[in-house]
Amino acid sequence: MSEFVNFHFDVDGDNFVSAGQASVKVKKNLREMGLDPDIIRRVSIAMYEGEINMVIHAGGGVADVNVYKDYIEIILDDHGPGIPNVELAMQEGYSTASDHVRSLGFGAGMGLSNMKRYTDDMQIDSTVGVGTKITMRVNME
Amino acid sequence: MKISDIKELLDAQVLCGEVYMYRDVFSACGSDMMSDVLAYVKDQAVLLSGLVNSQVVRTAEMMDMVCIVFVRSKQPTDEMIQLAKDYKMVMLSTEKRMYEACGILYSNGLVANGQKKA
Ligand SMILES: Nc1ncnc2c1ncn2[C@@H]1O[C@H](COP(=O)(O)OP(=O)(O)O)[C@@H](O)[C@H]1O
Numbered sequence: 001m002s003e004f005v006n007f008h009f010d011v012d013g014d015n016f017v018s019a020g021q022a023s024v025k026v027k028k029n030l031r032e033m034g035l036d037p038d039i040i041r042r043v044s045i046a047m048y049e050g051e052i053n054m055v056i057h058a059g060g061g062v063a064d065v066n067v068y069k070d071y072i073e074i075i076l077d078d079h080g081p082g083i084p085n086v087e088l089a090m091q092e093g094y095s096t097a098s099d100h101v102r103s104l105g106f107g108a109g110m111g112l113s114n115m116k117r118y119t120d121d122m123q124i125d126s127t128v129g130v131g132t133k134i135t136m137r138v139n140m141e
Numbered sequence: 142m143k144i145s146d147i148k149e150l151l152d153a154q155v156l157c158g159e160v161y162m163y164r165d166v167f168s169a170c171g172s173d174m175m176s177d178v179l180a181y182v183k184d185q186a187v188l189l190s191g192l193v194n195s196q197v198v199r200t201a202e203m204m205d206m207v208c209i210v211f212v213r214s215k216q217p218t219d220e221m222i223q224l225a226k227d228y229k230m231v232m233l234s235t236e237k238r239m240y241e242a243c244g245i246l247y248s249n250g251l252v253a254n255g256q257k258k259a
């Protein structure tokens with residue numbers, strides 16, 4: 001495998017206030033690396049939605065961002081409840097979020113579709129009762 | 142328009158970012174649902190919201206926005222103000238409600254779908 005830069009984060013599932021910190025850090029790091037602003041924005045928004053999902057739906061998890069020469073890979077891995085029907089979950093507007101989460105500004109059912117829209121490739125590997133692993137890729141060009 | 146014009150038009154209080162008040166802004170977005178804000182990048186520079194939590198500030202940062210306006214006199218926490226300072230943003234608070242605040246800014250030339258000018 002070619003050389004790459006890795007950023008690794010533990011995402012705390014008990015704290016909605018701090019949710020998104022990893023994504024903000026990634027954005028800062030990618031800026032320092034001098035990458036294209038549009039690519040940075042796509043990577044950080046997609047990761048932010050995924051990070052929020054890990055907090056509100058899965059009790060936290062781990063996030064890795066790997067920067068390769070030609071693409072950036074974002075891997076979000078949790079041991080939450082899993083997604084029973086991925087196709088349904090991907091639909092805009094579908095959400096199992098509580099009213100409480102909605103009152104916090106999330107739970108509009110747009111997260112997964114935003115993630116898909118901002119990335120060039122997205123794979124969801126989810127098993128009910130085991131967890132969810134989402135791998136996204138944004139090409140440099 | 143400049144952020145200072147937004148302050149005047151909305152009769153708003155400046156909560157932080159005084160030094161960035163003369164930045165030019167061309168477009169804005171108003172919402173309490175953060176995923177809606179995150180859905181389409183159109184180079185909006187200003188976020189109007191009635192929601193008060195750290196995610197509003199992070200969402201604005203994700204979108205490269207430079208100003209947040211809280212409507213209905215909502216007051217952010219110290220933690221949120223600190224985040225906004227870190228991100229070099231202006232935070233304003235106005236008594237006006239969302240519909241009115243957006244209407245005033247829109248009719249004064251702050252559009253929804255701005256193009257960043259040189
Ligand atoms: N990491 C996850 N673990 C378990 N369920 C998830 C996860 N991410 C998303 N989901 C499920 O998919 C649905 C849709 O997600 P999303 O599009 O982000 O909308 P929202 O987060 O607003 O509900 C969620 O309501 C939830 O049921």
Ligand SMILES: [Mg+2]
Binds near residue numbers: 049106110111112
């Ligand atoms: Mg979501």
